[in-house]
Amino acid sequence: MAEENEEIKLPTWFEAIRAHFFTVVIFGIGWGLAVAGDGPLDESTNFKLTILETTALISFGIQIVAFVFAFAAQTEKFYDFTGTITYLTCTWYTFGAGLRASDSSEVAARPVIVSVLVTVWALRLGSFLVKRIRADKKDGRFDALKPSFALFLMTWMLQGLWVFLTAYAVYIINVEASSSGTGLVASDYVGLLIWLAGFALEVTADEQKKYWRSKPENKGQFINYGLWYYSRHPNYFGEMTLWFGIFVMSLEVLDGSQYCAVLSPIFVFCLLNFISGVPLLENRADKKFADNAAYWEYKRNTSVLIPLPKGWGGNKSAGPKLEREGSAPIDLETRHVANQ
DSSP states (O other): OHHHHSOOOOOOHHHHHHHHHHHHHHHHHHHHHHHHHOOOBOTTOSSOOBHHHHHHHHHHHHHHHHHHHHHHHTOOTTHHHHHHHHHHHHHHHHHHHHHHHOSOSSOOHHHHHHHHHHHHHHHHHHHHHHHHHHHHSSOGGGTTTTTOHHHHHHHHHHHHHHHHHHTHHHHHHHHTTTTTOSSOOHHHHHHHHHHHHHHHHHHHHHHHHHHHHTSGGGTTOOOOSGGGGTBSOHHHHHHHHHHHHHHHHHTTTOOGGGGGGGHHHHHHHHIIIIISSHHHHHHHHHHHTTTOHHHHHHHHHSBSSSOOOTTSSOOTTOSOOSOOTTSOOOOHHHHHHHTO
């Protein structure tokens, strides 16, 4: 309770300026990708922008509008919902604009397929996140960000970049609808199979975790059930896999600087594996189960991402050191209580 009553410290002027700087950098990265993506001009505007450039403005523009209301109300409750809406808007905007710019009277199969795939993924993820925020009432990650105009704005702009970069390959496929014919080639079928495998893995892992958590006897325990027996984060591996599948489907249409689309699966991998996914959950679990020997055994013998047989890919050095040379033994019970 002490943490809940702790006064939120506003950033210094230097931290605020730094946040504004990173906000500009974030937009610059997105705009650079839009320019690199090239493609036909957007006939729906009079500004001689390409479809991808318009899409980048839409992605960031939605975040700015939502930020104004969120900052005024000091709420993060529609942050995830806004992300879902942005994915759907950008995907189908590029689909429609690509059709208008196409020289062919036929609708190509590839843009239809990838747009539907993103829609299915976004609706599923969005509904899950919206239900979670409604149940939890708040997202603690935003507590120190909401009072600061600079930090909160930067967070919303990051979401704009997330949407634009993650689905970058989809947008290129849509705007290049007629560049490689209306049919499918081998890379499309391979990419689709990879996407289906990743999506099935993600959904299965999430449903298994949901079922496991519904059992009263599992309260306060770490999950070691189903896919989670073979991987500590199988849902994240599914997420990475499905976006790699989308990139494979884009190979037939990519040309020149459009190969920047490879940054999409790389970005998803880095984001989940090094920044906002695995590290946060691993650190939280390490603290929560610091005195649980079974947890450390699980972590030492279970792959972090790819579902593998026991003993493959685990963190062999995981676990607290009970004694260190020249120092007293560490009291695990005290550490655990202190981290509650």
